[in-house]
């Protein structure tokens with residue numbers, strides 16, 4: 001069921017049920033992070049392997065202190081600048097976080113979402129919420145309540161509707177190694193350049209399925225059911241003559257293709273708008289039962305880097 005009843009969501013979460021929640025990045029599938037029972041329900045509903053840890057969401061910076069055992073200086077600087085917002089920090093965990101949440105890792109991922117409905121929810125609860133993106137494992141993240149309903153509606157009691165997600169890409173995940181070396185593990189809603197403006201140069205660790213630091217950041221992810229091929233669309237098109245082709249472009253239309261099979265991410269060439277449109281657009285294309293989706297990469301700067309990361313993973 002989709003609705004906007006906060007007290008009902010609170011009641012469900014207090015009884016260890018899971019509820020889908022809006023955030024400014026993507027919708028999450030939330031449960032009491034301190035309850036192994038609630039957390040294992042999240043894994044079941046998503047069909048997510050137990051080695052892939054979950055982000056813990058809370059309402060205030062002061063509340064992060066109880067969830068973690070250490071806050072390096074650059075973490076504090078980033079938290080002050082970007083929280084609430086699309087930033088997740090990987091920090092040494094405190095004992096209150098059950099091992100199932102971090103898949104046995106000594107580090108916990110923490111985030112303060114900026115969405116007002118979820119802010120109010122988190123502030124009202126006496127526990128933090130573990131929440132992965134509210135999609136079946138490996139599929140595109142949901143950016144509307146309806147996306148969640150389409151795939152998980154029958155498995156969960158309630159979906160809080162906070163409208164379409166303002167950012168549309170998952171949070172940027174940042175951790176700290178050897179004391180204060182800053183590492184970006186997942187490019188997301190805050191551009192790497194914005195992080196660097198606060199803490200100086202960072203490492204961007206390429207994701208892979210064999211990266212033990214972030215087991216969930218699998219190479220093939222965010223994948224629609226039609227195969228995705230990246231490259232120069234005009235030169236690729238002749239190879240797929242006679243097939244039902246869809247395209248993803250940054251800002252231009254491709255002549256000769258039906259408009260409904262074209263996802264133009266931002267006609268005005270804005271990266272934030274492109275980010276906002278990407279996942280919903282991929283779902284729309286996916287519903288057309290295409291044989292193939294041809295996609296072009298965006299400029300490799302700002303949010304373009306995170307968008308390209310998702311396109312590459314959809315194509316992997």
Ligand code: TXA
Pocket residue numbers: 023025026027028029052053054055088090102105107108109111131132133134169170171172173213214215216217218
């Ligand atoms: O924007 C977001 O981050 C959304 C919203 C709902 O907050 N959440 C989200 O969660 O994207 P999820 O589970 O789909 O992706 C979280 C990523 C996974 O790749 C997971 O492996 C990684 O974060 N992660 C979580 N906890 C971790 C930990 N303790 N150590 C390493 N990686 C972790």
Ligand code: MG
Pocket residue numbers: 132133141
């Ligand atoms: Mg996810």
